[in-house]
Amino acid sequence: MANEEKIDKAQVEHVASLAKLEFDDADLGKFTTQLGDIMELFNTLSEVDTTDVEPTFSVTDQFNTMREDVAVNSHEKEALLKNAPDTQDGFIRVPAIIDESEGAN
Amino acid sequence: MNYFDTDLTTLHEKLVNKELTAEQLTRETLAKIKADNEAINAYITIDDDAAIEAAKAIDAKGINPDNLWAGIPVAVKDNIVTKGLRTTAASKILENFNPIYDATVIEKLRANDVIVIGKTNLDEFAMGGSTETSYFKTTHNPWNLTKVPGGSSGGSAATVSAGGVLAALGTDTGGSIRQPASFTGVVGVKPTYGRVSRWGIIAFGSSLDQVGPFTRTVKDNAALLNLIAGHDEHDMTSSDKEVPDFTAGLDGSVKGMRVALPKEYLGEGVDENVKKAVLDAANTFKELGATVDEVSLPHSKYGIAAYYIISSSEASSNLQRFDGIRYGFRAKDVKNLEDVYVRSRSEGFGDEVKRRIMLGTYSLSAGFYDAYFRKAAEVRTMMINDFKKVFEDHDFIIGPTAPTPAFGIGEDSSDPKKMYMNDVLTVPVNMAGLPGMSLPAGFSNGLPVGLQIIAKPFDEQTLYKAGYAFEQATDFHSKTPEIGGDK
Numbered sequence: 001m002a003n004e005e006k007i008d009k010a011q012v013e014h015v016a017s018l019a020k021l022e023f024d025d026a027d028l029g030k031f032t033t034q035l036g037d038i039m040e041l042f043n044t045l046s047e048v049d050t051t052d053v054e055p056t057f058s059v060t061d062q063f064n065t066m067r068e069d070v071a072v073n074s075h076e077k078e079a080l081l082k083n084a085p086d087t088q089d090g091f092i093r094v095p096a097i098i099d100e101s102e103g104a105n
Numbered sequence: 106m107n108y109f110d111t112d113l114t115t116l117h118e119k120l121v122n123k124e125l126t127a128e129q130l131t132r133e134t135l136a137k138i139k140a141d142n143e144a145i146n147a148y149i150t151i152d153d154d155a156a157i158e159a160a161k162a163i164d165a166k167g168i169n170p171d172n173l174w175a176g177i178p179v180a181v182k183d184n185i186v187t188k189g190l191r192t193t194a195a196s197k198i199l200e201n202f203n204p205i206y207d208a209t210v211i212e213k214l215r216a217n218d219v220i221v222i223g224k225t226n227l228d229e230f231a232m233g234g235s236t237e238t239s240y241f242k243t244t245h246n247p248w249n250l251t252k253v254p255g256g257s258s259g260g261s262a263a264t265v266s267a268g269g270v271l272a273a274l275g276t277d278t279g280g281s282i283r284q285p286a287s288f289t290g291v292v293g294v295k296p297t298y299g300r301v302s303r304w305g306i307i308a309f310g311s312s313l314d315q316v317g318p319f320t321r322t323v324k325d326n327a328a329l330l331n332l333i334a335g336h337d338e339h340d341m342t343s344s345d346k347e348v349p350d351f352t353a354g355l356d357g358s359v360k361g362m363r364v365a366l367p368k369e370y371l372g373e374g375v376d377e378n379v380k381k382a383v384l385d386a387a388n389t390f391k392e393l394g395a396t397v398d399e400v401s402l403p404h405s406k407y408g409i410a411a412y413y414i415i416s417s418s419e420a421s422s423n424l425q426r427f428d429g430i431r432y433g434f435r436a437k438d439v440k441n442l443e444d445v446y447v448r449s450r451s452e453g454f455g456d457e458v459k460r461r462i463m464l465g466t467y468s469l470s471a472g473f474y475d476a477y478f479r480k481a482a483e484v485r486t487m488m489i490n491d492f493k494k495v496f497e498d499h500d501f502i503i504g505p506t507a508p509t510p511a512f513g514i515g516e517d518s519s520d521p522k523k524m525y526m527n528d529v530l531t532v533p534v535n536m537a538g539l540p541g542m543s544l545p546a547g548f549s550n551g552l553p554v555g556l557q558i559i560a561k562p563f564d565e566q567t568l569y570k571a572g573y574a575f576e577q578a579t580d581f582h583s584k585t586p587e588i589g590g591d592k
Contacts, residue, residue: 012463019421019466020428020446021459035463037522042410042468045480048487055482056489058312059298059538059562060342067338079205083432092430097442 006036106133107268109585113173113325116271120168120176127168127176131160131220134178138223138269144250146242147264149183150191151223163218173328175218180273182261183224184231184307185316187211190221194307195239196229198427198434198453208305209340210274210316210333217332225260225273229455230424231281231309233257234527237518238457245514246289247586248552252511255285258319262289265319266586272329273319278310279412280507280531282317283543287506287555290545290584292326292572293319297563298538299344301330302337308423310416311342313535322582323544323572327351330565346563354566355573360394362500362571369405370504370530379505382547382554386503389578390571398499402491405533407484412532413525414468414481420458421465427453460521489537496561501571505530506543506555530557540565544572545581553581 012032016023023031077090086093119125135153142148160176168175181187184194186204188211193199207215214221228238236244236259244259246252247267254263258275262285265273275282277295286293294317301316308314318329331352336345366387371380387397429435429449436448454462468477495502507530517524534541539559546556556575560567576582 007467011467015463015467015470018470019462020425020450021454021462022447022451027456031460031463034460034521035467038413038460038464038525039467041522041525042414042464042477042481045407045410045414045484046476048404048407048480048484050480050483050487053483053486055479056485057482058342059489060312060344062299062342062344065338065341075205080431082205083202085429085433085435094430095439095441095445 007032007039107137108271108321109268111271112322113177113271113328116177117173117175121170127160127163127220128157130176131156131178131222134222134270138264141264141267141269144245145247145263145267146244147225147260147267147269148180148223149193149195149226149241149260152190152221155190156220156222159220163220169218172217174332176220177272178220178222178270179214180222180225180261180264180270181211182227182258182273182275184227184276185211185274186305186307187221187224190224192224192307193241194230195227195241196454196458197240198449200240200434202432206305209302209337211305213333219332222270225258225264227260228257229458230307230420231257231276231278232420232457232461234280234284234524235512235518236260237514238455240455243514246511248290249511251513252552253288253514255288255507255511257281259285261319262286262291262293265289265291265321268585271320272325274316274333275319276306276314276316277535278313278416279535280528282319283531283541283555283557284507284528286319286543288511288553290553290581290586291319291321292323292542292544292582293317294326294330294542294565294568295534295540296330296334296565297540299342300334300540300563300565302335302340302343304337304339310419311423312419313416323569323576324352324355327355327569344563349566351565351569354570357574357577358393359390359571359574362395363498364390364395364397365400365495365499365502366397367400367402367405367495367502367504369402374508374526374529375505376509376549378547378549379507379509379554383503383505383556386546386556386575389575390503393574393578400495400499402488402495402533404484404487404491405529408488408533408536409525409529411481411484411488412528412536413464414477415485415536417461417465418468418478419465421462421469424458424462429453457521485536488533492533492537492539500560501567502559504557506557507531510549510552510554534559538562540568542568542572544576545584546575546579547581548584
């Protein structure tokens with residue numbers, strides 16, 4: 001198996017950045033231990049010989065089903081925006097992509 | 106009032122004969138579930154006004170004598186979206202989320218004059234087996250308030266068990282209907298993958314998730330599946346196979362049927378009283394004229410590892426949509442857009458959800474995909490083949506639903522791996538997309554023990570036929586918890 005070594009803090013931080021999560025030091029320690037424990041369980045799959053076994057990603061017997069290519073009225077914009085945390089003039093408002101505290105660019 | 110001494114047919118007759126109006130039934134149900142909610146905490150949201158309004162409208166229209174469900178209040182797990190009724194998935198990140206559409210299963214309930222009475226508690230995003238990871242509250246087992254109700258559909262199971270409602274909907278990704286049904290002594294069914302539309306279910310593991318009913322009896326359960334099953338153009342994985350009447354063929358007979366009992370399901374870690382209940386059930390089926398053979402599902406022991414890789418990978422992808430932009434919680438005092446994503450997610454998700462996202466992201470990441478995600482998918486194929494082999498010469502499989510009866514609140518919650526191991530007997534069914542049922546089959550120190558029945562894909566009829574025969578031959582289902590009070 002690719003990785004028999006226990007996951008370390010640096011790896012956990014890397015995975016957190018991929019997942020758009022952040023942890024403080026205490027949580028990072030806790031998650032590193034817990035994830036290491038669970039990955040040990042995951043590594044038991046290396047015992048199973050899966051040579052020539054096809055993977056199953058879905059058990060559905062349905063194939064892609066296409067609908068007619070016609071426009072339908074689904075949801076109204078106003079209703080959709082009701083759950084947005086911040087809106088203005090019919091748009092969702094978000095902070096600048098550039099860090100505002102770094103001043104003008 | 107409570108729902109202990111009644112069933113769907115009896116209530117329906119009372120409603121048709123006007124001995125009872127839908128409004129009276131709804132008001133009494135609301136009073137009962139509110140009184141219980143202090144001890145049991147099954148509900149996140151109780152929808153008083155809308156429920157009474159809906160009941161009045163149904164009374165005004167008149168109860169359709171051909172519709173068993175007209176005017177019956179039903180509870181719904183809070184990860185199934187309900188138009189205009191807050192839907193949280195028991196997460197802070199959706200604390201104030203108010204859906205603008207109904208899930209297909211809810212549309213079907215409403216179209217059949219079912220009254221949605223409230224939204225039940227669950228593990229956050231349905232990730233857990235005890236309902237303890239809910240952001241809002243801890244639900245208590247009606248049989249013993251110091252025990253968990255199971256999970257993730259713990260609220261739905263608990264309210265049916267306490268006689269608060271006749272039926273409730275849950276979802277099952279790795280046992281989340283069957284295990285709480287076992288822990289609370291009710292009937293819970295996870296239908297075949299594709300039998301019920303997933304449109305409007307807050308997605309967890311999309312190749313595993315299914316919606317299904319909780320009830321006190323097998324027949325009522327079949328009647329509720331009748332209502333929610335069927336193809337849906339909004340869910341392309343929903344099957345266009347014909348939906349039979351699941352209440353037909355419940356005749357109490359299993360004569361000549363071939364039952365399989367996997368030896369792996371009675372192995373290490375299974376409580377002695379649970380084993381005994383299953384072996385007693387095997388004898389009951391024999392006495393009813395079925396044959397019972399010991400069989401093997403050799404890859405069962407890898408089920409937990411493969412399931413947690415696949416379900417967490419799917420979850421990490423599904424939960425990317427919670428980014429603080431379009432809906433849900435957004436962190437305050439953010440500096441830039443990246444901050445909105447990271448801080449909203451870090452502050453909005455609880456620890457268990459974060460663990461799953463981390464496990465999934467890791468299993469899918471460059472360099473690890475083949476060793477984890479793909480390997481788990483290959484093991485999944487082998488698990489499916491194990492089942493296929495058994496079903497070549499058997500009609501259904503029996504075993505325990507969970508290795509133990511309900512455990513104590515707080516007992517396993519600090520050890521995620523131990524918590525995951527509790528799912529060992531339920532996840533194989535989801536991995537293979539099969540239909541599975543848990544129904545009352547005994548007691549261990551005053552706590553209910555469930556029997557699991559597993560059938561071939563789209564053969565829920567056999568599940569119900571076998572479950573009904575077992576129920577008729579035993580009296581476990583007629584026992585009720587003391588919390589129900591005035592029986």
